[in-house]
Every structure is written in C-alpha cells, then in structure tokens.
Amino acid sequence: MILATGLAALCLAALHLEVRLLAPALDAPRSPWLSAAGGAAAAYVFVHIFPGLCDGQEALRRTGWAFVAVLDRHVFLIALLGLLVFYGLERAALAARGGRQNPPVGAGSRGAGVFWLHLVSFGLYNFLIGYLLVNRVQPGPVSLVTYFAAMALHMAAGDYGLRRHFTDDYRRLGRKVLAGAILAGWAVGTALRVHEAVLAILFAFLAGGVIMNTMKDEIPLDGSGNFPAFALGATGYGVLLLLV
Template sequence: MENYVSIWPVVILALIHFFGTRLRFLAGVPRSIWLSGAGGVSVAYVFLHLFPELSEGQEHVEQLNVAETFLSHHVYLVALIGLAVFYGLERIVVEQRYQQKKKEHVEPRHEQGFFWLHIGSFAIYNALIGYILFQREEESLQNLLLFSVAMALHFIVNDFGLQEHHKNSYRRYGRWVLVAALIMGWGIGFVVELPEALVALVLAFVGGGVILNVLKEELPKERESRYWAFALGAGLYAILLLSL
C-alpha cells in the first residue's frame, strides 16, 4: 500500500474525539437536528451498503469449520450479537445513572468500573472500525469514502452520548483511549491480514453496534429528538448510496 490514503479518515475520526467537547451548538434539548441527521446517515449506510456486503461475505463465512453448525446460514447473527452487546452495556450505564438520581450510594470504585467497562467496549469498537478503514483502502477509494463519512457522523453521535454519561471522566481519559484504540486498529492492518470470512464478521458486529448506538441516542423521550432530521439524513444518504 503506497499512499496510505486511509490515514486521513483516521485523523479526522481522531479529531472528532479531540474536539467533540467544543461543539457546543450540538448540545441541549431538544436534540440537535445535526445529531439526528448524522444518526440517520449512519443507519442508512449500514442497511444499504454494509448489510448487502454481508450477504456477499456469507460465502466466505461458510468456509469456516465452525460455520457449519453455527453460522452456516446467518452471518447476521454476529450483527445481532453486536447490537445485543451494546444494548447490555447501555442498560448497565442507564441503571447506574438511575441509582444516582435516587441518591443511593454508589461506591467510587464501582462507578469507575462502569466507566472503564463502557469505554473499554467502545475502544474495541473503535479498533475494529480502524481496521476496517485500512481494509477499505485495499478495496476501493469509493468504499473508503462512503464508510468514512458514515463513521465520522456516527462518531459525533457517540461522542456526545459518552460525554453525557461520563462527563469529566470521558473528557480527561475516555476520549484519549478511544483515539488510541482507533489508531491501533488501523495500525494492526499493516501486520495482520484477516481472512475475508473474519472481515465479514467484523463488519457484521460493527453494523449491529452502529444501529444500537444510533437508536439509543434518538429514542429517549427526554431527548426530544427530531425525527424529521433523522429521516432526512437517512433519506439523503440512501439516495446517494443507491445512485452509485
């Protein structure tokens, strides 16, 4: 790989974590139309571009020995696992916040444990995305650009959600961990070449995570999300993807 084009999307995604705390105009209630629109773009990409790739990747997954009984028909099972994992983590964080609002005592070590569990899971998520960025460069520039735009907007949504949950802990430690994980995942691409079957499974897991992480930010009633902005973002990006 001569040009290392994928380093630029990695830099942009890292900068989102660095400077996301300064995008004050996106904060507040009702939810920013830009955040809702960004979520719509991310979901449109998963359904119209990433999931169709999984149907093609299923052929490679079926060549794995374990696939004969476990994944022989449904690579989407891994997408479901990704969604379920992030849903479970979100429930843990929401329960912690509920206990705090009830003014029940939460030991600092437990609070820090929840924080690192949450950030650790997103670090793995970022590392997988970093690896996919490297992989996308080997496929085509168009695939790299489409994935990068969707993930950049998705990272903005994630960044605001994590700030809301963890506040100073995220600004002081969490975002740096996520940046390091993203770069590490991209760097692993230089030394580890996964079989196409495993790349398909990584894409499936990330796809499930994207769907859950977007919808969990849009659905809570107290956010007063803008459905029309979400639908507009999804619709416009869908038109772009279908026209290519």
C-alpha cells in the same frame, strides 16, 4: 491508499478529541444535526453493509468451519450480537446513573466500573473501525470515502452519548483512549489482513453496534430524538450511497 486511510484515521481520532468544541451547538435540546448524523450512519448500514453481508455469508460457507455447519445466517447473528452488546452497555450506564435525568457517572461513584467497561468496549469498537479503514469488504476510494463519512457522523453522535453518561471521565481520559484506539486499529490493519470470512464477521458486528448506538439516542424514553432530521439524514445519505 495507505496514505489516504492514514489521513482518514487521523481525522476520526481528531474528531473524538475535539468534537467537544461543538458541544454548545449539539447538546440539549438534542440538536437535529445529531439526529441527521445518526440517520446517515444507519443508512450506511442498511444500504451498504447489510447487502455486503450476503457475500460474507457465502465466504463463511466456503471456509468449512465447524460452527458454520451448525448455525445458519451466521453473519446476521453476529450483527445481532453487536446490537445486544451495546444495548447491554447502554442499560448498564443508565442503571449506574439512575436514569437519564440524573447526573453523569463519576470515577469515584458506584458506577466507576461501568465507565471502565464502556471504555474497554468502545476502545475495541473504535479499534475495529480503524482496522476496517484499511481492510474493507469492498476496497477502493469510493468505498473509503463513504465508510469514512458514515463513521465520522456516527462518532460525532456517539461522542454525545458518552459525554452525557461520563462527562468528566470522558473528557479527561475516555476521548483520548478512543482516539488512540482508532489509530491503533489502523496501524494493525496496515500490517495484518484477515481471512475474508473473518472480515465479514467484523463488519457484521460493527453493523449491529452502529444500529444500536444510533437508535439508543433516537428513541430514548424522554423523547429527545428528532424524527424529521433523522429521516432526512437517512434518506439523503441512502440516496447518495445508491448513486455511488
């Protein structure tokens, strides 16, 4: 299984490095393929991750940790936190650009700090994705394939957003850092497995991040999302997950 997860990590890293080659087919007007990919990633969260978080909630209760006695629905609050973190990042990038229609943020502009904030945040996000390739709540080859496919689709759509905000900086540095973060997360995952309750927290944060990073491109103010393609991707991958 280590070999299989390692191959999956390499493929996800290569996707970050080379998905730009598909840019003419994916860029504005926003491709229906990106919307379908976002729908599939969202379906994975709602059909696969969220039900698993209920088991994670029980794992948290069994730990007896102090904060568990204070808060209820802990893993779902973590998912909400993930959504809020990436919502804040998106708002910061839009503010630095002065709107979606303005040029991307450059390293020498007033938004340089926003680029580095995104780079660190998405680097940690990709590290988490790589780590969870090895340490998933539900182990096994079927779980690996569905997780890998959902994250690959999610990253293809996410890459579009990062290139849109930070074109030159992302091409020169960002994509390399994010590709390396996936491999680093996988490497740590092969050597370190955390408590099942911590694993549930990590998956919850990932779920919130996936939902936000998907929907921010599907419901922008300029209306560039593609609802039929998004619905088709969500329905198709949702049915597939139910069948496996």
